[in-house]
Amino acid sequence: MPDSCLLLDIEGTTTAISFVYDVLFPYAKRAIPAFVTAHAATSEVGQAMDLVLQDASDDERRLPRTDAVITVTRRQMAADVKAPGLKTLQGLVWRHGYESGEIKGHVYPDVPAAFAAWSGAKRPIAIYSSGSVLAQQLLFRHSIAGDLTPFISGHYDTTSGAKQSPASYLTICSAWGRPPGSVTFCTDVLKEAEAARTAGLNAVLLMRPGNPPLPAGLPVAVHGDFSRM
Numbered sequence: 001m002p003d004s005c006l007l008l009d010i011e012g013t014t015t016a017i018s019f020v021y022d023v024l025f026p027y028a029k030r031a032i033p034a035f036v037t038a039h040a041a042t043s044e045v046g047q048a049m050d051l052v053l054q055d056a057s058d059d060e061r062r063l064p065r066t067d068a069v070i071t072v073t074r075r076q077m078a079a080d081v082k083a084p085g086l087k088t089l090q091g092l093v094w095r096h097g098y099e100s101g102e103i104k105g106h107v108y109p110d111v112p113a114a115f116a117a118w119s120g121a122k123r124p125i126a127i128y129s130s131g132s133v134l135a136q137q138l139l140f141r142h143s144i145a146g147d148l149t150p151f152i153s154g155h156y157d158t159t160s161g162a163k164q165s166p167a168s169y170l171t172i173c174s175a176w177g178r179p180p181g182s183v184t185f186c187t188d189v190l191k192e193a194e195a196a197r198t199a200g201l202n203a204v205l206l207m208r209p210g211n212p213p214l215p216a217g218l219p220v221a222v223h224g225d226f227s228r229m
């Protein structure tokens with residue numbers, strides 16, 4: 001598929017799953033209280049706080065505004081709830097962390113060279129991840145290998161649909177302006193690869209260090225990295 005476009009998952013594909021769980025989530029948990037206390041008056045943070053408070057219980061609603069936001073997000077993070085308000089606020093907190101240099105986005109060592117090679121071969125690259133578009137852009141802009149965003153021509157998140165739903169892949173191909181048959185989706189999750197194939201894309205599974213094991217005998221090609229793609 002030398003002329004095909006590449007649509008890439010992040011966690012378990014370009015980036016260690018542990019980066020999200022060992023770096024990003026703990027950073028958000030640690031930084032949200034001081035961040036909302038310091039920035040509650042800005043419209044961007046204020047709007048994210050309004051969104052978070054839509055998920056507040058009656059008891060939480062009785063707290064002062066900043067305390068309520070801290071309490072709701074702490075509860076949601078402990079339960080790994082993917083709420084829109086929490087995701088929006090986490091994105092703003094991560095931006096603060098990346099821009100201050102406290103966080104650098106993890107990418108596997110072959111990723112920068114692969115991006116450069118694909119770009120050199122005029123193979124467009126886009127990202128499809130459950131992390132928000134802002135979180136995706138931050139990770140690649142402030143990566144351990146420098147700014148990789150010049151290589152990326154599209155960012156898609158679950159506002160394009162669920163990753164295990166074939167319709168999402170058609171929505172993304174249409175938005176990106178690429179026929180499904182010209183796109184190879186790379187992921188670590190079999191059900192996502194199957195959904196992409198159902199939509200008419202090619203799919204490849206990545207078996208990165210730290211990924212959970214994949215069953216044997218899969219009908220999808222499995223690669224250890226991007227070097228042969």
Ligand SMILES: [Mg+2]
Nearest residue numbers: 009011012188
């Ligand atoms: Mg993944």
